[in-house]
Amino acid sequence: MRLESIQRAKRELGSGLQAYSSKDISRQIVDPSILLPRESIKRKLARLVAMSALRFQQPAIHRRANVDLNVHCDLLCIEDRFGTDASLAFLLRHIRVEPVVRVLIPGCYVGGEDVQFWLRRGVKRLDGIDVYSLQERWDRIVPELRRFFDAEVSFCQGAIEAIPFPGESFDLIASSAVLEHVRNLKVMVDETSRVLRPSGWAWHCFGPLYYSFGADHCIAAYGDEAGYDHLLLDEDEYQKRIRNQAFFDTQPDPNLPFWALQQQFSFATAAEYLDHFSRRFHLEFVVVKLSAKGLAYRRAYPEKWAQLTRAGIEECDLLIKSLAVVLRKK
Numbered sequence: 207m208r209l210e211s212i213q214r215a216k217r218e219l220g221s222g223l224q225a226y227s228s229k230d231i232s233r234q235i236v237d238p239s240i241l242l243p244r245e246s247i248k249r250k251l252a253r254l255v256a257m258s259a260l261r262f263q264q265p266a267i268h269r270r271a272n273v274d275l276n277v278h279c280d281l282l283c284i285e286d287r288f289g290t291d292a293s294l295a296f297l298l299r300h301i302r303v304e305p306v307v308r309v310l311i312p313g314c315y316v317g318g319e320d321v322q323f324w325l326r327r328g329v330k331r332l333d334g335i336d337v338y339s340l341q342e343r344w345d346r347i348v349p350e351l352r353r354f355f356d357a358e359v360s361f362c363q364g365a366i367e368a369i370p371f372p373g374e375s376f377d378l379i380a381s382s383a384v385l386e387h388v389r390n391l392k393v394m395v396d397e398t399s400r401v402l403r404p405s406g407w408a409w410h411c412f413g414p415l416y417y418s419f420g421a422d423h424c425i426a427a428y429g430d431e432a433g434y435d436h437l438l439l440d441e442d443e444y445q446k447r448i449r450n451q452a453f454f455d456t457q458p459d460p461n462l463p464f465w466a467l468q469q470q471f472s473f474a475t476a477a478e479y480l481d482h483f484s485r486r487f488h489l490e491f492v493v494v495k496l497s498a499k500g501l502a503y504r505r506a507y508p509e510k511w512a513q514l515t516r517a518g519i520e521e522c523d524l525l526i527k528s529l530a531v532v533l534r535k536k
Contacts, residue, residue, distance in 0.1 A: 207517055211441045212416070216473035219389045223367050224337075232342035239316045239347035241354055245326065249291075253298075256291035257281075260493075263288075271496055275522050277476045279494040284501070285527070289493045290411050293530035296491040297409050298327075300532075306377040307331065310401065312366040313384035316340060317347040317359075320382045325355040332357060333371065335364035367393045373400050378407045385412035386421075386528075387470045391482045399486035399535055406535045408487065413528020416473045417519055419500040421527075424448055424462035426499075433503050434514060434524070436466070476526045487533035497527035 260281045267282050275282075283289040307330045311321050314334025321334055332351075344361040351359045364370040366381070367390050379398050388394045398408055413421075420426030422436040425447065436444065448463045465471065472479075476494065483489060504511045504525075515521055 207438055207513075208441055208444055209437065209517055209519075212437075212473055215469055219469060220472070221390070223390060223393065224365065226337045226363070226365060228339055228363065230339045230341050232340050235316060235340065235343065237316055237318070239318075239343050239350075241350055242319055242322045243326075243354065245323070252288065253291040253295045256288040257295050260288045260292050267496075270501065271525065273496075273522050273525055275494065275526075276520060277480055277494060277522070277526075278489055278492050280491050281493045282496065283493060284496050285498050286495055289495045289528075290530050293409065293411065293491060293493045293532055297407065297532045300490070301378070301407060304377075306407070308333070308376050308378075310335070310369070310371070310376045310379045312336075312369075312379065312381045314361050316343045317351055317361065320380070321351070321359075322355075324378075324380065325351060325357055325359070330357055332359050333376075334359075334361040335366070335369065336361070337363070337365050339363045367397055369397045369401050371401050374403045374406075375401050376406060377403055378409070380409045382411045383413075385410050385479070386415060386472060387465065388472055389470070391472055391474055391479065392485075395482045395486050402535045404535065408533040408535070409531070410533070411528070411530040412479075413495065414497070415476060415479075415523070415526055415528060416471050417475060417523040418525065418527045419497045419503060422448070422466040422471070423464075424454070424466050427454065427457050427462055430499060430503065431507065433499055434510065437514060437517075437519070438510060475520075475523045476529055477523075479529060480531075483531065483533055487535055489531065490534050491532040493530040494526055495528045495530070496525045500525045500527065 260283055264282060267284060281292055309324045309329050309332045311334040314321055314336050321332065325332055348359050348361055366388055379402060415421060419433040425436045426433045448466045454460050454462050480489060514524055
């Protein structure tokens with residue numbers, strides 16, 4: 207098993223700050239930069255009913271999961287069934303009476319829904335950062351966002367571990383599918399706290415966490431039985447699998463191994479994330495999302511599951527796919 211390799215990578219990579227290339231990768235991106243002037247009615251309705259629906263479903267979800275959680279959890283869901291919507295509903299309800307004028311979006315990418323969700327809510331200034339340079343795309347989409355939403359919008363290259371803005375600049379920080387790739391969680395928490403105003407808000411939705419099903423973003427392409435092979439295989443066999451580009455070229459996305467080859471993961475458990483957050487933030491609301499494929503794997507492959515738990519991995523860490531958290535600066 208790869209557990210020693212994972213822990214070694216976590217120690218070595220998680221203690222420093224990563225340097226990012228300034229090379230513009232705009233032409234490698236196929237996602238279009240488009241205006242999204244309104245939210246779908248389906249999404250609005252989902253957010254409206256999410257909290258009540260999840261609360262009603264809690265007994266059934268806990269029975270299905272049949273696992274002791276080692277983390278604070280306000281609501282539990284399977285995959286993302288109402289989970290993200292419930293966390294956003296909680297946040298929007300609580301900031302309704304406070305002015306949220308300036309927002310930071312780490313992982314702004316090409317200015318899609320993660321950005322425009324907040325612009326549609328009347329934010330006066332929105333800054334986006336991304337670890338990769340997408341300047342060519344940004345030069346096209348930013349002027350469109352400014353005109354359409356009548357807001358000051360600016361994107362630049364930057365990392366959430368070294369946010370390129372003065373202290374207390376923002377009312378809210380919001381990120382989606384970013385924190386699972388942040389190696390230095392301590393510095394990330396310190397930086398997000400630094401740039402938030404007193405009692406400012408943070409919303410983060412992130413995963414898959416590294417001990418869950420298919421969490422290296424590529425190994426599950428070999429089939430559901432391989433969903434935990436990023437843990438079960440020895441290091442040599444794992445490297446052969448993720449470097450088999452001939453295999454990945456047969457997949458819909460041939461770039462699946464990118465994150466694994468870069469070792470661009472926190473390698474942290476849900477409990478470790480919440481412990482880091484708690485140093486600087488109040489945990490206002492936490493949604494824990496379980497992996498449906500992880501639950502199915504536990505039933506289908508009990509011997510492999512037992513091998514994982516005998517190695518010392520807690521069952522909840524194998525099943526917790528992601529978190530959606532609402533934080534308030536202490």
